Amino acid sequence: MKQIPGTKETKPYHHGDLRNALVESAVDILREEGFHGLTLRKTAARAGVSHSAPYRHFASKEALIAEISRIGFAELTERGKKYIARHRHAADRLKAYGFAYVEYAAENPTHFRIMFGQTELNPEEYPELKETGERSFNLLVELVVECQKADVFQGGNPYRLAAANWSYVHGMAHLLVDQKLDWMASLQGTEKRGHSPSKQARILWDSMQDILIHGMGPESEAPKSGG
Structure with missing residues (x-):
């Protein structure tokens, strides 16, 4: 999977496993930056997917x-x-x-x-x-x-x-x-x-x-x- 510019790493996910990939990526961000550092855009970048991909499963950061x-x-x-x-x-x-x-x-x-x-x-x-x-x-x-x-x-x-x-x-x-x-x-x-x-x-x-x-x-x- 092509790396998204500006990200430290990407994590490929299997088809049907996007939800878990997003959760794991969000936990990584929370561990590094805390609650206020988490955004859906950052989560998508960390997971190696498009910025709109998280909205397939999560309507908001909350x-x-x-x-x-x-x-x-x-x-x-x-x-x-x-x-x-x-x-x-x-x-x-x-x-x-x-x-x-x-x-x-x-x-x-x-x-x-x-x-x-x-x-x-x-x-x-x-x-x-x-x-x-x-x-x-x-x-x-x-x-x-x-x-x-x-x-x-x-x-x-x-x-x-x-x-x-x-x-x-x-x-x-x-x-x-x-x-x-x-x-x-x-x-x-x-x-x-x-x-x-x-x-x-x-x-x-x-x-x-x-x-x-x-x-x-x-x-x-x-x-x-x-x-």
Whole structure:
């Protein structure tokens, strides 16, 4: 395929695979230039196609971003299910999903940032994205219910505990992606240098995962608040 003038590289795509080629090219641009550096024109150039080609699949930059986010949530959920299936006990299953979340963020920081906070997409305008994101959260709620039934967590509204769980795990993932927890490696007697993103996630998760469970003990054992 002839290279388009002014581009660093082109990526040939197979017939019928234009959509994926555009998504991959957009992720490359997001990784290098951030959200504000992404345009459909740049995406087309990176993919090695005409400037009008993206409009066959995406009506706007926002639609392309929505698809990248949807893919991220789908991949996260599938990874979570895979890790969860390795365990039988409720607490271990919940922790497996938590690690899948942190590991996915470490390995896919560009997707993670787009999925959470770098855009102002209205989910109502992208029902597939909304549905996929809700599926990811509902899996967490199901795991919380399992923990409640196993007396690992206190009773009550599982969505409240799921929100607390998500806040803890998401915060950890976000800080890891932004390299704000590098100092944790020294506390663990390890050095970050040379570790893969997955290994970095594992070191961090192993040092903090038990807090997730111990902070949500059965209601009868939970500390009573003062009057």
